[in-house]
Amino acid sequence: MEYKDTLLMPKTKFKMRGNLPNKEPKRQEHWDENNIYEKVQDRTKGRPSFVLHDGPPYANGNLHIGHALNKILKDIIVRHKSMTGYHAPYIPGWDTHGLPIETALSKNKKVDRKKMSITEFRQKCAEYALGQVDGQRTQFKQLGVRGDWENPYLTLTKDFEAAQIKVFGEMAKKGYIYKGLKPVYWSPSSESALAEAEIEYHDKRSPSIYVAFDVADGKGVLNEGDKIVIWTTTPWTIPANLGISVHPDLEYVVAKVGEDRFIVAHELLETVAEELSWEHPEVVKTFKGKDIDKVIAKHPFYDRDSIVMLGEHVTTDAGTGCVHTAPGHGEDDFYVGKSYGLEALSPLDDKGVFTKEAPGFEGLFYDDGNKVVTEKLEENGALLKLSFITHSYPHDWRTKKPTIFRATSQWFASIKDFRQDILDEIKEINWYPNWGETRLYNMVRDREDWCISRQRTWGVPIPVFYGEDGTPIITDETIEHVSNLFAEHGSNVWFEREAKDLLPEGFTSEHSPNGIFTKEADIMDVWFDSGSSHQAVLLTRAGHQRPADVYLEGSDQYRGWFNSSISTAVAVTGKAPYKNIISHGFVLDGDGRKMSKSLGNVVFPSKVLKQYGADILRLWVASVDYQADVRISDDILKQISESYRKIRNTVRFMLGNLADFDPKTDRVSDAELEDVDRFMLHRLQQLVKTVRESYDKFEFSPIYHAIHNFCAVDLSSFYLDFAKDILYIEASDNKRRRSLQTGYYEILTTLVQLLSPIIPHTADEIWEFIPGVEAESVQLTDMPEPREMINLNEDKWNHFMKVRDDVLKALEEARNNKVIGKSLEAKVTIVPKDAETKEVLESMEHLHQLLIVSETVVTNNFVDAKEYRYVDVAVENHPGEKCERCWVSSETVGEDHDHPELCTRCASIVKENYSAQ
Structure with missing residues (x-):
């Protein structure tokens, strides 16, 4: 036998081998063919809803590892909830408007937008975006992400755009939407205004100049010819200078250096003197900033005044304490200038090129203007020092090129009008991690009004009409009509029809006595698109609800989607659109470095799937502290x-x-x-x-x-x-x-x-x-619930596992000392050190099996036993023979004459069950 x-x-x-790269695609096909998503939804229908609302990725390019981290995290949560008593539908979404798609068409597809109408170009944009959606959808499904992939939400669809118009209209109705001239982030490379969420900071090398402004009228405090010293890293803004700001409560000095008298903040005199190589400057006068209010200085190269103004924004962190002020190119500059009746002069066009309002520089790109302006200052004797610094500077997050502040007429959402409501709602949300609350709270607290208009083509039009007198017209009637038009035709209708054909039939306005209307040409910020998804998705999709249970995105979305969503939702409903915010960090390489193509350390999900499979990538996501x-x-x-x-x-x-x-x-x-x-x-x-x-x-x-x-x-x-x-x-x-x-x-x-x-x-x-x-x-199926095991002495078993560790150590030492080979060759004698251990060991049935040895003896004393924590242990080679069937060493081997190679236990089993063999 x-x-x-x-x-x-x-x-x-x-x-044994998973062979995941080959098996997973077939399993995904099987899920699709068997409608596994629909079956899950059918099974859980009627349960309480759990809604994880998908933040829309941008529909452009292949997935990166951050996309994979994000979508897998969402999928883990949704899958878990559907197995623990909830109905958890998952509707994926995409952000499909914006400049990158326009740029991709122009650069990659060689589309010449000048040779086609706006509607034709927009149609090309839509086709491109939908193609990108298809590509990314395939890649997301390859990660094993389960969802309603055939019915995602897209910001370019008619229903979404119609809902977005209603959000805009409701905010306008409450007085939160206005048009105004203000300095905003402007991207010359995109030729458009940007929101704070579209700004990222990179190092930039900039000129650093100190400039002297001669006093023309010192108002009895300063002498004519005294020189007010300013410092700036944007020489190109000097042509737009209309004033100099000082802090009303700071102490300033007139410092005599040779024949010249310079005005700087007293606190910064030593620093400025060192920078400008002033030897032994003599303080001849001190005064408060408020004492020189409305002093008149001369512009360093234009025949115009530069007025001294009082501004609380002036600090002594850097510079001279006297701040060059160009109201058309800075937020603080704008507000202080406005209080003194100054215009917001901004002598640049959309491309960042100087206009005729900057004589001598017309036609020059602003950045090239730095050198020419500096040369002009030096020529006029106003330049005190030129050097260069590298500092963190705002860049357009799409083009990666520097931005500027530029005063233009834009549409704004007045955050200040409902800021406190947002802050109150932030306190009611659960945050993972906890610091997310502080981060968003501080962002909203410090946020200025939201510039929502963009000078672009591919996006949702701002639904505003203008009367003959230039008055903007936004009414419940016009909003409802435009929303209905978008729902039926899509937003292209705005560009296809004249203003009169977009208005309700018979519409009249006191601002257009002749019935002539025009329409707004700007589109909305894409953050307004995605920020409206609580209205366009949560209120319309089956199984969804507002507020959603979870928004989960990368930590960069505190300034992005988390921010725009709560802003529009609180404006419209008074409530946040989410109950829980979960944020994850960025993915770095193995050395903790940011991934970049130049470093060659980029990990692509597609490569991981081919080499390891999606489940390995998903297991990695589960293994890390993703927050x-x-x-x-x-x-x-x-x-x-x-x-x-x-x-x-x-x-x-x-x-x-x-x-x-x-x-x-x-x-x-x-x-x-x-x-x-x-x-x-x-x-x-x-x-x-x-x-x-x-x-x-x-x-x-x-x-x-x-x-x-x-x-x-x-x-x-x-x-x-x-x-x-x-x-x-x-x-x-x-x-x-x-x-x-x-x-x-x-x-x-x-x-x-x-x-x-x-x-x-x-x-x-x-x-x-x-x-x-x-x-x-x-x-x-549903996740198992933990249950109580009856008739269990847990303490006994926990103690046994500790004793077992002692025995395993003894066996390992015996193996190292060649006393035994495999543990089944061993006979183990155990001496308990205390009553509890003795009781536990004596209560154990089949102790030798639990310890995987051939024999165990529990005794009160054994001379050769080695000491361990709970027991003393002696290990010896078992004197019996090895059973050919169970491999246990036993002195009973050979006792059964029918099966002499077996121990009596195995012989009995064989006789009872295999005798026919």
Whole structure:
């Protein structure tokens, strides 16, 4: 007889190798063909809704690793909620308007917009955007993200645009929308105004100049010819200078240097003197800033006055305490100039080129003007010093080129009118991480009015008409009519029709006695588009609601989508559009560096999928503390792959040992379980509790570590290891064997359910091999609830596991000292050090099996035992012979004459179950 044929060895077709890059696409096809998303929604219909509202990525280009982190996090949350008592639909969205699409058409597609009408160009933009949506949708699905991919929300669709118009109209109705001349961030490279959310900061090398303005009328405080010293890093703004600002309460001095008398803040005199190489400046006069209010200085090269003004914005952080003021090129400058009746002079056109309002510089690009203006100052004797500095400077986040402040007539949303309402709402939201509340609160608190108009083509038009006298016309009637037109025809209708054909039939206005109207040419900021999604999506899609339960985006969205969404929602409804805000950090390389093509350290999701598979990438997402910046590299992914392999092999072992197990007939009740199986199921319940609590707190790395630790320590190093002597050796329906299989079955199904939100491809694959499961997919089941295990002495087992650690150390030392080879060659004598340990060991059935040795002796004394923490242990080579079937060393080998190579235990099993062989 071949004794190996009498062993119940593991049998399963579940492969050891995941082969994820090849298997996952087929599984995704299977999900599509079987409408798994719809089946999940049907199963959970009627439950309380949980809505994670998708922040729309921009529809341009392939996905980067940040996209993958974001979408996988969302998918984990939505999948978990649909398995824990909620109806959790997921509608993906895309931001489809804006300059990058216009630029991509011009540069990449070689579209000449000058050779076509606005509507033709907009149609090209729409086609391009939809193509980008298709490409990104395919890539998101490859990540295993489950959602209503056939019905996403897009900011270019008719229904979305119509809803956005209503948001604008409601804000206008409440008086929050106005048109005004103010300096705004202006991008010469985009030829458009920008919002704060469209600004990013990069280092820029700029000229640093000190300039003297001669006093013309000192108002009895200063002498004619005294020189007020200013400092600036934007020489190009000097042609727009109309004044000099000083702080009313700062102390200023007249400092005599040679024959010249210079005015600077007293606190900065030493610094300025060092910068300008003044030797022993003599203070001949001190006064407060308010004493020189309305003093008149001369512009350094134009025949016009530069008035001294009082401004609270002046500081002594840098410069001279006397601030060059160009009301058309700075926010503080604008407001202080306005209070003194100065115009907002801005002698630049949309491209950043000087106009005729800057004589001598007309036709010059503003940045090139720095050198020419500086030369002019030097020529006139006004330049005191020129040097260069590198400093952080605002750039257009799309073109990556520097911006300027430029006074233009723009449409604004008056944040100040409902700022306190936003701040109050921020306090009511749950923040993950907690510092998010402070970050958004401070941003809103310090935010100026929101410039919502853009001088572009591809976007939602600002639905404003103008009367013959230039008065803007926004009424409930016009808003409703335009919204309905957009709902029927799309926003292209605004460009296709004349103003009169966009107005309600028979519309009249006191501002147009002759019935002649014009329409606004500007479009809305794209942040107004996505910021209106709470109206366009949450109020219209099945299963959705406002406020949403969660908005989850990168930490850059505190100034972006989180900000624009709460601004429009509070303006329209008085309430925030979300209950919880979750933000994640940026993805860095393995050394903690920002990814860049020039460094060659960019990790592309597509490459990770081809090399490792989506579930490895998803497991990486679950492993990191995503609320901070995270790292990824090939080495990190290899470590994740090892963890995945550990989980997969653990699962495979359990599946193999359930080959002859039918849960309907072979399952053992809790009351009949063996004590060790009861203990392991208790450990499983602890795992379930930990995992579910972490899911509920949106913390996934504790889940990853808890499950990995459970597989590696509780299972592989203990429960799966000692059990081989029962599962392989005993008869199929042996009570202890069925008890073990019952434990395996519950552990296996539970682990798969706990892991399903994180590694759904693998979870579904495992599910197909589990005997007796009824649901076609683990996605169509609910997470297990932790339960109480009856008749368990947990303290006993926890103490035994500590004692076991001592014995394992003794076995390892014996192995190193060549006393034994494998642990089954060992006979172990154990001397308990205390009554509790003695009681625990003596209560343990099958102690030698639990310790995977051939024999254990528990005694009160043993001379050669080595001392450990809880027990003294002696390890010796077992004197018996090795059984050819179970490999246990036993002195009973040979006692059965029919099977002399076997121990009596194995001989009995063989006779009872395999005698026919």
